[in-house]
Amino acid sequence: MNNLRFENIHPRLVLKQMKPYSPGKPIWEVQRETGIEKVIKLASNENPLGPSPKAVAAIQSYLGDIHRYPDADTVDLRFALAEKLQVTAEHVIVTNGADELITLLSETFLEPEDEIIVPSPTFSEYEFGATLMGTKVISVPLSEGYQYNITDILNAVTEKTKLLYLCSPNNPTGTYLPRTDLYELLEALPSRILVIFDGAYSHFVTADDYSDGLEFVRMGYPLMVTQTFSKIYGLAGIRVGYGVAAPSLINSIRQVKEPFNVNALAQIGAIAALKDDAHLEATRASNTKGREQVYALLEQLGISFTKSMSNFILIKLGPEAKSIYDQLMSKGIIVRHGQGWNLPEHIRISVGTSDDHLAFIEALTSILEKVELEKEVSKI
């Protein structure tokens, strides 16, 4: 086809600044590239126990009805969430994954002259949504040990600040914002700033001084809590996320969303998953145990890492990190390299099954031995 026909059609200039999201590689792609059948994926913080069996059964029993449009208002799911979270159904919006909600929030609230504050390193979609709207992103580096520093965050506030994102536990560091800090921050911020508290990994936290933010929504602070069914509920493939905030904020977002943004199977599956306490508890227990196992294995190897309240662990491997990441991939172990977060000396691994961890450590050990050997040889 003649490309000349299209050269006068220009996308928005802002697209030039946008980095495409780089997801964890899918298992099939690594199987195809390496020829390895047993590929282990520890790259996207998915549930190693699989989906909630109750969700799977509900989806299967609904399949004969998929010729119908889904409920545009996700009424049953919003009521189920409201009951669980002790808010009203008017406080809840359901979206096609939490990712969609981040884009909707950007489209609803951001003007080009606004600013958003993003403690960094963190989940890249906050920046993506703001850049899409032409809004400036103010990054506030996390402090020592990737801890939140509320003074630094408050110092970054200007007249133009519109949204503040707090990811807690934070992706990719696994660190979190203690309840007292969240409270202090909410008290100190001007009420014209909407705080987005991304609790995608809330369910994995075991620290006593953590807040998932919902109590502050109930108290009436200008805060939206976002969550997802992709992680602890194991439903990443059907895309369901949600936000909880004051009804007036929710109504503004509803003006922007597409009518049928959440498909019928996602709605049915999520409602069933919410009732599956056994699956949720088993996942949480397996994750807590899994984190400890990974810590112990890394300590044996003398590798430094950041203790995590989530279902992933940030590991520091040094200047060889990218090469080690590539070698892990060639051995059929998919993890995430830190480059996208400007952490080129790190990888992030998801907490998986015990067998996954052992396979990862075995591969890592043999790669590190090879790296050491090469260093020795280069000295000769």
Ligand SMILES: Cc1ncc(COP(=O)(O)O)c(C=O)c1O
């Ligand atoms: C912090 C954070 N927020 C939101 C999401 C998006 O979740 P979803 O799969 O619901 O779009 C992710 C996914 O990795 C995440 O890490």
